[in-house]
Amino acid sequence: MKVVIIGNNVAGTFTAQNIRYLNNEIEIEIFTQENYPYYTRVKLPELISKKVRIDDLIVFKDEWYKNKNLKLSLNKKVNKIDPNNKIIYIEGEKTPFSYDKLILALGSVPNIPPIKNASEMKTEKKGVFTLRSINDALEIRDYIKKFAVEKAIVIGGGLLGLELANQIKDYNLETTVVEFFPRLLPRQLDEECGTMLKEEVESRGIKVVLDAATQEILGNGRVTGIKLKDGQTLDADIVLIQAGIRPTIDLAKEVNIHTNKGIIVNEFLETSEKDIYAVGDCIEYKNQIWGIIPACMEQSKIAASSVLGLKKTDYKGTTPKNTLKIVGLELTSIGTIDPTKEEGGSWEILKKADKKDCCYQKLVLKDNKLKGAILFGENKAMPFVYNKMEEDVNRDELKKLLELYTYICSNCGMEYDEAKMDVLFKDLLQNFKCPECGAPKDEFKIKD
Numbered sequence: 001m002k003v004v005i006i007g008n009n010v011a012g013t014f015t016a017q018n019i020r021y022l023n024n025e026i027e028i029e030i031f032t033q034e035n036y037p038y039y040t041r042v043k044l045p046e047l048i049s050k051k052v053r054i055d056d057l058i059v060f061k062d063e064w065y066k067n068k069n070l071k072l073s074l075n076k077k078v079n080k081i082d083p084n085n086k087i088i089y090i091e092g093e094k095t096p097f098s099y100d101k102l103i104l105a106l107g108s109v110p111n112i113p114p115i116k117n118a119s120e121m122k123t124e125k126k127g128v129f130t131l132r133s134i135n136d137a138l139e140i141r142d143y144i145k146k147f148a149v150e151k152a153i154v155i156g157g158g159l160l161g162l163e164l165a166n167q168i169k170d171y172n173l174e175t176t177v178v179e180f181f182p183r184l185l186p187r188q189l190d191e192e193c194g195t196m197l198k199e200e201v202e203s204r205g206i207k208v209v210l211d212a213a214t215q216e217i218l219g220n221g222r223v224t225g226i227k228l229k230d231g232q233t234l235d236a237d238i239v240l241i242q243a244g245i246r247p248t249i250d251l252a253k254e255v256n257i258h259t260n261k262g263i264i265v266n267e268f269l270e271t272s273e274k275d276i277y278a279v280g281d282c283i284e285y286k287n288q289i290w291g292i293i294p295a296c297m298e299q300s301k302i303a304a305s306s307v308l309g310l311k312k313t314d315y316k317g318t319t320p321k322n323t324l325k326i327v328g329l330e331l332t333s334i335g336t337i338d339p340t341k342e343e344g345g346s347w348e349i350l351k352k353a354d355k356k357d358c359c360y361q362k363l364v365l366k367d368n369k370l371k372g373a374i375l376f377g378e379n380k381a382m383p384f385v386y387n388k389m390e391e392d393v394n395r396d397e398l399k400k401l402l403e404l405y406t407y408i409c410s411n412c413g414m415e416y417d418e419a420k421m422d423v424l425f426k427d428l429l430q431n432f433k434c435p436e437c438g439a440p441k442d443e444f445k446i447k448d
């Protein structure tokens with residue numbers, strides 16, 4: 001049997017590895033249009049700031065492919081699939097390539113919102129960029145140097161936008177992040193934590209403009225700034241767009257494989273076409289796309305066993321898990337973080353917001369099961385959260401974990417449960433009085 005995989009990043013590579021783990025005989029060939037073996041995209045912002053070199057990003061070198069007996073073909077763009085004849089065509093090559101089973105690990109590309117001039121100025125390399133590949137990072141770095149860039153705008157206040165802003169600031173660029181929503185990391189944070197993060201990011205010398213819809217990229221020969229919908233203009237010598245992803249679906253769509261936002265798959269990662277599977281950023285399962293590495297890893301195991309006809313496990317989706325990688329700024333968001341948008345069940349929130357120490361911890365429970373968390377500025381609870389997701393948890397155990405206490409008035413017995421209040425007991429004003437009996441703050445003791 002010959003398995004062909006298109007795409008050589010996390011999804012394609014780990015599917016190949018998992019197939020090889022299950023079967024030593026099968027012929028496996030991977031095609032990628034990029035000119036590097038599997039590398040991590042996670043540290044691309046650091047490639048711009050030269051904190052890492054290309055070689056540091058390469059996860060598996062040629063030796064690894066040889067040892068696993070995987071054939072890797074770089075610089076090969078597949079431009080057509082013919083499912084009836086089970087062949088694919090490579091750009092610039094006449095002879096088609098045959099397969100028995102085909103795996104689409106095509107990934108995704110940066111989304112470019114409908115901003116006037118954005119796509120054109122990016123294509124014409126006039127100072128508008130997105131960051132997805134090693135080549136993108138090198139182009140951004142060259143542009144900053146060549147044109148002695150002083151001011152940068154990052155459109156998109158999500159994880160990648162902030163990480164990118166943090167790295168380019170190291171070139172002493174005056175850097176501004178422009179976010180469409182009224183808070184940073186709109187998908188990973190609630191309003192309160194978003195506000196704390198904004199203050200922390202600004203304290204690092206990055207300006208943040210929220211609630212700002214970019215209407216137009218300004219400049220003719222080269223970019224000079226952006227215009228917002230409210231008419232305001234902001235100057236810039238470079239504009240970096242990090243506004244989400246778009247799954248790569250064209251190859252599949254052209255041959256009528258079912259697609260929507262992504263390539264639609266079932267619980268075994270099978271597409272609507274026999275013997276064609278899809279995995280990673282390019283897929284859509286139950287109306288959801290993921291765009292994160294843990295999802296690719298999980299899916300790659302299922303795809304591998306499906307291809308071999310084993311079908312032992314089915315895909316149930318992956319809990320969203322995101323960590324902001326800015327040195328000295330601990331932030332992890334996992335699962336459901338805003339129950340107001342969810343339906344049914346009995347939701348409960350345990351929260352510790354310590355604004356003075358810039359620390360915010362929120363645990364979200366549904367019917368006593370841990371469903372999600374935000375951990376900002378303090379990650380002691382992280383191992384617990386990772387281990388207990390979707391499991392029954394005890395409220396007292398969680399209070400202890402977050403170091404939340406119940407204080408009791410020794411005069412009247414009134415209780416101040418920090419887990420239910422917005423303000424920690426220590427942060428109450430010194431002239432706070434017991435709401436029941438008027439006893440002073442000093443009368444309160446921690447309840448055993």
Ligand SMILES: Cc1cc2nc3c(=O)[nH]c(=O)nc-3n(C[C@H](O)[C@H](O)[C@H](O)COP(=O)(O)OP(=O)(O)OC[C@H]3O[C@@H](n4cnc5c(N)ncnc54)[C@H](O)[C@@H]3O)c2cc1C
Nearest residue numbers: 007009010011032033077078106107108280281291292293
């Ligand atoms: C800067 C950055 C930082 C990130 N940080 C994190 C992080 O911290 N944590 C996290 O979980 N995720 C992170 N991600 C997301 C993560 O990198 C992706 O989820 C992951 O790369 C998806 O892997 P994939 O194999 O599905 O697709 P991709 O990585 O997109 O790879 C698909 C490959 O297929 C190739 N290809 C597509 N079409 C063809 C064709 N027709 N012919 C040949 N080759 C083709 C593409 O060129 C590409 O090389 C980050 C992404 C970026 C850009």
